[in-house]
Amino acid sequence: MIRQEELTDAVEHAAQVASERAGDVDATGTFPRQTIDSLAQEGLLGLVSASDVGGRGAGMREASAVVERLARSCASSALVTTMHYCATAVMEAHGPVELRREIAAGRSLGTLAFSETGSRSHFWAPLSTATAEGDDVLLDASKSWVTSAGEADFYVWSSRPMAGDGASTMWLVRAGQAGIQVADGFNGLGMRGNSSKPMTAKRAAVAREAMLGSDGGGFDLMMGVVLPWFQVLNASASVGIAEAAVSATAAHAGRTRFEHLGQSLADQPVTRHHIARMRIQTDMARALLMDTLQAVETNRPDTMLRVLEVKAAASEAVVDVTELAMRVCGGAAFRKELGVERNFRDARAATAMAPTTDALYDFIGKAVCGLPLF
Ligand SMILES: Cc1cc2nc3c(=O)[nH]c(=O)nc-3n(C[C@H](O)[C@H](O)[C@H](O)COP(=O)(O)OP(=O)(O)OC[C@H]3O[C@@H](n4cnc5c(N)ncnc54)[C@H](O)[C@@H]3O)c2cc1C
Known part of the structure; x- marks a missing residue:
């Protein structure tokens, strides 16, 4: 099992690579190969592989921390890693041992x-x-x-x-x-x-x-194995993107000055109001993410409801937060240099990724009304 400090160091190294490459990855639409190589070198591609095949034997909580941290730097890398951990979970349940060893050693990248x-x-x-x-x-x-x-x-x-x-x-x-x-x-x-x-x-x-x-057992695998991993990790990516937007917005508001007034953007009450809403939305999404992880880890009776909710809630939160980031940062956000417009664009994928946010509302509504989901 990986120690917390070891995990933090490893993910910080990979996130450093992701940060350096993120602008270019976004501008050119290039696969973030260097970041994935760095994740492999840091032992993070094998993070959720079992220790008996050489993996780190970590669980969804640690995977969530990795994806969230990557998403703050490069959302594309976070999504690639999300799909890899989902595919790994399937391999851990049913895959051949030689492939499980390759994944654990960081030599094999998977997806759905x-x-x-x-x-x-x-x-x-x-x-x-x-x-x-x-x-x-x-x-x-x-x-x-x-x-x-x-x-x-x-x-x-x-x-x-x-x-x-x-x-x-x-x-x-x-x-x-x-x-x-x-x-x-x-x-x-x-x-x-x-x-x-x-x-x-x-x-x-x-x-x-x-x-x-x-x-014929694919549906059970999708719902029983893949869905919890995907929902939680997709939500983690949304929380990471939202965190990046909050940090960039607060930093911009603090350093940007109206020289004729002798005030910063953050001195404007409306600006602070919007930043507060961004912070609250992000913290609410994170709180639901933490509660979902706790539900999964302890097999709580409301686990499936939380699993359905977490991606829907985080996808809505990150859209709202990045929309506010664009508004608070104004014309400066409209250009590329702040990185906020990349957060704004990246944030929109979670809503469209299946189960889509609207499909999740339908499932959650059915669950709450005691109707069968399918
Ligand atoms: C960045 C990105 C990465 C992706 N990666 C993968 C991947 O690795 N593997 C993979 O398998 N797929 C992947 N997908 C695909 C994704 O999971 C969806 O299947 C895809 O985005 C759906 O697009 P569509 O145009 O087919 O949507 P459509 O099914 O045409 O949906 C259009 C709209 O109708 C709504 N809608 C559909 N059904 C319902 C319903 N029952 N109730 C309410 N509203 C509904 C949807 O919410 C959506 O708003 C990815 C998508 C994106 C954007």
């Missing part, structure tokens, strides 16, 4: 290939197929968004079941798999370095052993 052109943000209902042919299984799919596409070493891939009941089956797809194509380029509003590109599979032949869990 769930969203599809046909079922869009309803990732729990894939339309792609897996067809048995001899000893192989042929995967056919049109995946609409895959973070780290073309950069990852392995993909946790969803399809409809081969033969079993259920909505989906999960597969392990390695980089370089014949029959899989990654589309060119990702040109997004925010998270510009996350390389979230479409991928297609045309009769991609994988071994039957590439199945993760049981045929």
